[in-house]
Amino acid sequence: MDSTINGKETPDEEKLLNPQFKKLRTALQKYIDLKNENHPWDSIALERPKLVLGDSGGAISAIKDRLHYLGDLNDAPSDDKYDKDTKDAVKSFQSRYGLSPDGVVGPNFMKALNIPLDTLIRTITINLERVRWIPSELPKEYIWVNIPDYKLHAYEQGKEVFNMRVIVGSAAHGTTIFSGNIKYIVFAPYWNVPTSIVKNEILPGIKNNPNYIKNHNMEIYGKDGKYPLVRQLPGPDNALGRVKFLFPNSYNIYLHDTPNHDLFTSRNRGLSHGCVRLSEPEKMADWLLRNDTTHYPTQVIDSLMNKNTKEKWVTLDKTVPVYLVYFTTWVDSDCKINFRKDIYGHDAKIAEKLFK
Structure with a gap:
C-alpha cells in the first residue's frame, strides 16, 4: 500500500526521515514557488571580463536582482552599483555553489547564476530521493x-x-x-600498489628505466599470477x-x-x-x-x-x-541551500528514472 497521502509522507513515515530530507523538501517548495512567480529568468550576459567592488553599469542591476530573488542579497536593488552589500551577496552565492568566495563576478559565477530554475528543482528532487536512504538518526x-x-x-x-x-x-x-x-x-x-597500476604504470616505467623501482622507493616482494607484487616503502x-x-x-x-x-x-x-x-x-x-x-x-x-x-x-x-x-545539493547548518557539480554523472542516471 502507498505510504503517502496526496504525495506527502504519513506521520509514521515522517519519523523515519532524516532531518536533511525535511530541510530539502522545504527548499524544493521554495524553488517551486519562485518558478510559479514567473519572475524573469533570462540568461544574464556579462559585458566585461569581470566585475569588482566599485564597478557600475553593465549587467549589475540584473545580477543584483537575481541575488535578491535567491535570498543572497537582502534588500531589493535600487541602483547599478557594485557596492559592499553586493559583494557580500556574491560571496554568499559563491560559497553556496562551491566557488571561491572572492566576491569577483566572472565566468564561473555567471555560469552558476544562469542555471535555470527547472534544473535546480530537478537537482533538489534527485537529492531528496538520495536522502531517503540516510538513517533518521x-x-x-x-x-x-x-x-x-x-x-x-x-x-x-x-x-x-x-x-x-x-x-x-x-x-x-x-x-x-x-x-x-x-x-x-x-x-x-x-603503499601496496594495486595490480592495475603495476600493469599500466609500474611495468612500463621499469621497461623505460631499469632503476624505476629504486628511484621511486619501491620494492618487489612477491608475485601474483603474472604480475609482480610491488609496494612503496x-x-x-x-x-x-x-x-x-x-x-x-x-x-x-x-x-x-x-x-x-x-x-x-x-x-x-x-x-x-x-x-x-x-x-x-x-x-x-x-x-x-x-x-x-x-x-x-x-x-x-x-x-x-x-x-x-x-x-x-x-x-x-x-x-x-x-x-x-554523494549529495549535489543540501541545506547547511545556516539553513542555506548548497549546490555542487554532478562530477560522476550520478544525478543524470537518477533523473532518467525520475523524469521519464
Missing part, C-alpha cells in the same frame, strides 16, 4: 565525506567539530558510495603520505595523507584513483586517538607520522562510522 560520533563537495566533516555528540578539504576519485576512478567503520590507523604505511614521498585510516571494505577504499598538499588548493579535487586524501591527516589522527592520550599524546602522534621509518598499526578501542556520500 546518525551516530553521535561519525565522519561524513561528501564526494561532490570535496570535503570531510567530523561530528561528536551530533555536532560538527571540524572539517577539511579532501581529494576524491577522478571521474574515471570514482570513489564508491558506502559506509563503514574506521578500525585502524597505520602510521608510516607501505614508508617515507616522505610515499603515495599514502605519513598515515592512513582503514575501514575494512571490499572496495579497498580508505582515507590517507598525501605527499602533494598543493593539490588541495584546486577547486576541482577529483584526482585520485578512488581513495580519499586528507588535507589535515594529523588532525584526524589526533581526534580519533583523543581518548587515549596516555599512549598517544599529540607529540607521540607527530613523531609516528614524521619521524617513524617503520610501519606501525594502531587499533582503535572503538570503531568510528564513516559515510562516503
Whole structure:
C-alpha cells in the first residue's frame, strides 16, 4: 500500500526521515514557488571580463536582482552599483555553489547564476530521493565525506567539530558510495600498489628505466599470477603520505595523507584513483586517538607520522562510522541551500528514472 497521502509522507513515515530530507523538501517548495512567480529568468550576459567592488553599469542591476530573488542579497536593488552589500551577496552565492568566495563576478559565477530554475528543482528532487536512504538518526560520533563537495566533516555528540578539504576519485576512478567503520590507523604505511597500476604504470616505467623501482622507493616482494607484487616503502614521498585510516571494505577504499598538499588548493579535487586524501591527516589522527592520550599524546602522534621509518598499526578501542556520500545539493547548518557539480554523472542516471 502507498505510504503517502496526496504525495506527502504519513506521520509514521515522517519519523523515519532524516532531518536533511525535511530541510530539502522545504527548499524544493521554495524553488517551486519562485518558478510559479514567473519572475524573469533570462540568461544574464556579462559585458566585461569581470566585475569588482566599485564597478557600475553593465549587467549589475540584473545580477543584483537575481541575488535578491535567491535570498543572497537582502534588500531589493535600487541602483547599478557594485557596492559592499553586493559583494557580500556574491560571496554568499559563491560559497553556496562551491566557488571561491572572492566576491569577483566572472565566468564561473555567471555560469552558476544562469542555471535555470527547472534544473535546480530537478537537482533538489534527485537529492531528496538520495536522502531517503540516510538513517533518521546518525551516530553521535561519525565522519561524513561528501564526494561532490570535496570535503570531510567530523561530528561528536551530533555536532560538527571540524572539517577539511579532501581529494576524491577522478571521474574515471570514482570513489564508491558506502559506509563503514574506521578500525585502524597505520602510521608510516607501505603503499601496496594495486595490480592495475603495476600493469599500466609500474611495468612500463621499469621497461623505460631499469632503476624505476629504486628511484621511486619501491620494492618487489612477491608475485601474483603474472604480475609482480610491488609496494612503496614508508617515507616522505610515499603515495599514502605519513598515515592512513582503514575501514575494512571490499572496495579497498580508505582515507590517507598525501605527499602533494598543493593539490588541495584546486577547486576541482577529483584526482585520485578512488581513495580519499586528507588535507589535515594529523588532525584526524589526533581526534580519533583523543581518548587515549596516555599512549598517544599529540607529540607521540607527530613523531609516528614524521619521524617513524617503520610501519606501525594502531587499533582503535572503538570503531568510528564513516559515510562516503554523494549529495549535489543540501541545506547547511545556516539553513542555506548548497549546490555542487554532478562530477560522476550520478544525478543524470537518477533523473532518467525520475523524469521519464
